[in-house]
Amino acid sequence: MSLMTSKTKWPEGLSDPSGRRQSKPRTEGRTMIIDKGIGVQAFEDMLETSGEYIDIIKFGFGTSPLYPLKVLRRKIELANRHGITVIPGGTLLEVAVRLDLIPGFFRQVLELGYSGIEVSDGTISISRTTRSDLIRDAKSLGLTVFTEYGKKLFGSRIDIGDFAETAEQDWACGADLVTVEARESGKGVGLFDEQGECRDGELSRILSAVPNLDRVVWEAPLKEQQVYLIRSLGPNVHLGNIPVQDVLTLETMRRGLRSDTFELQQVPCYDYMI
Template sequence: MRSDTRTAWPASLLDPSSMREMFCRTACRQPQQKMAGRGQTMVIDKGLGMHAFTDLLETAGSYIDCLKLGFGTAPLYPIDLLLNKIELAKRHGLIVMPGGTLLEAAVQQEAVPAFFETVCRLGFNGIEVSDGTIELSRQQRSALIREGVRSGLRVVSEYGKKLSGSIIEADELAFTADADWNAGAELVTIEARESGKGVGLFDEDGECREDVLDSICRIIPDFSRIMWEAPLKNQQVLLLCMLGANVHLGNIPPSDTLTLETMRRGLRSDTFSLGKQQEELLHYMI
């Protein structure tokens, strides 16, 4: 039987930040509030086989909250493999969802009812509502979110375009986020694509547009329902240092799941002093 690392190591070495484990215990007592509790980690799966998928969940499943089968990959899996991945993810207590691009394709193909029927029949328990590639009216976007909620799914929406050079407009983000939350979305994700370059918060080199981040922080001071796509290490470090260990981060590559958790806890040199900042930054996450 696999031992629990929480009993194998001194508590001071498990979480030097002193905050991460407190949030984990709170989330475990209140699973219905998990998506809005401690800092969430959304991992993007771009085509893992079952062995790699199983290894990921055995090694780092405790540190994943949401697992997205990226883009439109879900229909391309052999059905038995897809069902096994969904079942295993849910067994680990994860939200598992297809990528938002698949729902955008369903809108374009006029197949939205079939999309929701199939998602529920296959056992997904979440969806991503986005318009990164197509254009959705505000009415359409809200209707899709509400349909997801009516179908018993956890809904994460996404703000931003996938076109290279797209930049976040803070005022528009705030308006969209409020409308999405009112429609039933639990988190609003800020687009950065899986490359982390040339879109949204990040420039062509993957560096943060700090003026954009500053404007977002002024208009949306509470990030408890905002998730930032940050697939690159330097992006994760910056957001952790600026917004705290419990900032929600998405589009994390599977191989970086455990690494991100060490940075959240101050167990890597990049964020070694993170724990000293937690009391000042805690109000962002609760």
């Protein structure tokens, strides 16, 4: 018997053995990637290959003003066309706060077609009043707001009580998701120790203190961190700072299509003989 058909299609269960992944637009298991400056062709190739599995693209740090405008507009246009929320890095907004250039920042964000922003204070200190005002102002302009908690300085830890309070206030002001800082290295900041391993006790305390974990993004740039969080919090945990080349890899782990998370499969396993 020939196994060839006129319409080539993988058996339904093979695409998502976990049986849990949503199609876009997702409310669960969102993936935020960090683009540190790839070119338009590489960006387009990435979206063609794995755009279905990307929910948010962050143009990292303060890279946005350094692009040729034609290139930046094209990348933003491509992301929007794929139903992806695209934002400049939170560091750029911190620079705008420090230089008192907030109106110009928002004006350019809207003019370029960004669909959201990130409000953070990882490098400078921003008062609660200013943080709240930035969130509300962005929402009033029709932008999706992601906030970030934690400092970028190596060795910085999470103050659980402060994080819980900050997150609740951010959500009350209109933030969509609150991100736990880990930088692009994933080492020595926030949830992760100097070797990039998760501080189990810290995660447990956060789980007890913050009830709305479905509105928290965990920056986890390293594969072992992604595996740990998927195993601990499930395949629909929100993950951020994912390198552009790792989108498909992460999605296989979410679905139980890689040995690291094989146990996530929820379908019976049958012996099959041709």
